[in-house]
Amino acid sequence: MTGPWTDWDHVLKVDPDKDLVDGETFSDVCRTGTDAIEIGGTLDVTTDKMQRVVEACSRYDVPLYQEPSNPGVVIESDDLDGYLVPTVFNADSSFWVTGAHKEWVRIDGPLDWDRTTTEAYIVLNPDASVAELTEADTEQAADDVASFAAVAERMFGQEIVYIEYSGTFGDPEKVAAAQDALRESTLFYGGGIGDYDAAYEMGKHADTVVVGDLLHDEGVDAVRETVEGVNDAHAETVAE
Numbered sequence: 001m002t003g004p005w006t007d008w009d010h011v012l013k014v015d016p017d018k019d020l021v022d023g024e025t026f027s028d029v030c031r032t033g034t035d036a037i038e039i040g041g042t043l044d045v046t047t048d049k050m051q052r053v054v055e056a057c058s059r060y061d062v063p064l065y066q067e068p069s070n071p072g073v074v075i076e077s078d079d080l081d082g083y084l085v086p087t088v089f090n091a092d093s094s095f096w097v098t099g100a101h102k103e104w105v106r107i108d109g110p111l112d113w114d115r116t117t118t119e120a121y122i123v124l125n126p127d128a129s130v131a132e133l134t135e136a137d138t139e140q141a142a143d144d145v146a147s148f149a150a151v152a153e154r155m156f157g158q159e160i161v162y163i164e165y166s167g168t169f170g171d172p173e174k175v176a177a178a179q180d181a182l183r184e185s186t187l188f189y190g191g192g193i194g195d196y197d198a199a200y201e202m203g204k205h206a207d208t209v210v211v212g213d214l215l216h217d218e219g220v221d222a223v224r225e226t227v228e229g230v231n232d233a234h235a236e237t238v239a240e
């Protein structure tokens with residue numbers, strides 16, 4: 001398990017359907033100190049909107065990944081480092097686990113397999129669009145979350161396990177439980193990271209902290225603080 005994400009402390013998720021803060025540019029976005037940019041959102045994403053963000057970020061050094069919410073928004077671009085494709089482990093329907101993926105391969109395959117990796121999502125905020133869309137069973141105790149994480153890694157070989165609280169700050173105990181259950185997979189945490197302290201707290205448990213709405217709501221300076229928060233947490237964890 002040697003994907004570049006094993007070195008990522010922080011990921012910035014840009015929603016192509018949302019604006020940047022007034023006066024900020026993608027040049028600013030690419031210079032927040034984040035380790036990678038994921039481009040994706042659940043609602044109202046189109047290939048045109050995707051393309052615009054990829055083009056705007058392509059001149060900078062930061063790795064760029066598309067996170068498609070359905071096969072219809074996937075774009076082919078040499079500017080992308082790859083595709084991080086969700087599979088929702090606690091979705092109600094198998095469509096969001098393997099069905100959409102099967103359709104993608106049937107229609108567009110063979111894929112660019114070397115640049116395509118799945119993220120094993122465990123969706124825990126019932127109010128998020130992603131939970132509503134996938135009808136995720138978000139009532140999961142810490143031991144359920146830990147068990148999903150172990151299943152994702154040991155049975156399904158997932159390199160990335162993603163605890164998703166999109167829109168709200170999650171339960172650090174559940175993130176810690178997932179981390180305890182994992183041996184090698186990279187644990188992503190995303191949801192409600194709004195400042196240094198929140199990033200620091202989740203950085204104590206997750207390998208990679210994902211920041212989304214903050215970019216669109218508060219801007220790049222606020223994002224830069226979250227980069228510092230997770231980096232400090234990780235520096236201390238290594239020293240301990």
Ligand SMILES: CC(C)=CCC/C(C)=C/CC/C(C)=C/CC/C(C)=C/COP(=O)(O)OP(=O)(O)O
Binds near residue numbers: 070085166
């Ligand atoms: C097979 C392909 C190419 C795609 C299917 C991939 C799957 C299973 C998607 C289902 C889960 C999903 C919609 C993921 C999108 C990424 C995500 C969670 C973005 C955050 O979304 P929200 O923050 O909930 O939505 P908005 O910000 O758009 O309201």
Ligand SMILES: O=P(O)(O)OC[C@@H](O)CO
Binds near residue numbers: 167168190191210212
């Ligand atoms: O937008 P926020 O709440 O930061 O969540 C980030 C990410 O996990 C969404 O998929």
Ligand SMILES: [Mg+2]
Binds near residue numbers: 015166167
């Ligand atoms: Mg969102």
